[in-house]
Amino acid sequence: EVQLVESGGGLVQPGRSLRLSCAASGFNFDDYSMHWVRQAPGKGLEWVSGINWNSGDKEYADSVKGRFTISRDNSEKSLYLQMNSLRVEDTAFYYCTKDFGASGPGWYFDFWGQGILVTVSS
Amino acid sequence: DIQMTQSPSSLSASVGDRVSITCRASQSVSSDLNWYQKKPGKAPNLLIYAASSLQRGVPSRFSGSGSGTDFTLTISSLQPEDFATYYCQQSFRIPYTFGQGTKLEIK
Numbered sequence: 400e401v402q403l404v405e406s407g408g409g410l411v412q413p414g415r416s417l418r419l420s421c422a423a424s425g426f427n428f429d430d431y432s433m434h435w436v437r438q439a440p441g442k443g444l445e446w447v448s449g450i451n452w453n454s455g456d457k458e459y460a461d462s463v464k465g466r467f468t469i470s471r472d473n474s475e476k477s478l479y480l481q482m483n484s485l486r487v488e489d490t491a492f493y494y495c496t497k498d499f500g501a502s503g504p505g506w507y508f509d510f511w512g513q514g515i516l517v518t519v520s521s
Numbered sequence: 522d523i524q525m526t527q528s529p530s531s532l533s534a535s536v537g538d539r540v541s542i543t544c545r546a547s548q549s550v551s552s553d554l555n556w557y558q559k560k561p562g563k564a565p566n567l568l569i570y571a572a573s574s575l576q577r578g579v580p581s582r583f584s585g586s587g588s589g590t591d592f593t594l595t596i597s598s599l600q601p602e603d604f605a606t607y608y609c610q611q612s613f614r615i616p617y618t619f620g621q622g623t624k625l626e627i628k
Contacts, residue, residue, distance in 0.1 A: 504613060
């Protein structure tokens with residue numbers, strides 16, 4: 400059974416940093432791209448960032464480019480999101496999601512974690 | 522970026538009804554269009570991928586159609602567990618983008 404479990408969320412002040420983690424199990428982690436998708440309170444889904452199977456390709460939404468960094472450790476079957484210079488508008492549930500493909504666009508998100516709340520507030 | 526527009530934004534229907542939700546892309550996404558169901562407090566759930574392929578384990582009352590810029594999600598006979606918010610998403614080009622969502626409510 401595929402499982403994705405996020406951790407590392409919480410309350411943080413604007414301008415500070417936070418690192419999210421996602422522990423994966425139940426599939427060959429290093430065969431697939433992985434992504435972070437978020438949902439702000441009362442809003443829709445927003446793709447944040449993605450990384451291909453070997454970390455050779457990393458992509459970001461314009462809203463987080465230059466502030467967030469995605470990474471993965473295939474030996475640990477873990478995905479990470481380093482979030483720096485956090486803003487109030489980054490407040491959201493953050494979901495770790497598995498891509499059906501190993502690299503590039505054209506696929507879909509077939510499994511999702513339960514999400515972790517990040518609240519940016521003074 | 523490719524903009525995705527869903528209609529309607531909200532929809533009231535009864536158990537047993539047939540409902541359709543449409544999604545329009547600002548440019549062609551070929552068949553790289555996926556549909557997700559989202560319930561409050563739960564993770565999104567993939568329903569349809571590649572415009573018309575039913576994800577494993579998803580009831581056959583869900584179906585998808587379309588290509589290019591215009592797509593439709595149809596639920597043939599609404600069940601109580603189907604009341605949720607539905608999102609389309611294009612995976613044709615990065616950044617991946619979602620529609621704004623369609624909230625399906627009980628009439």
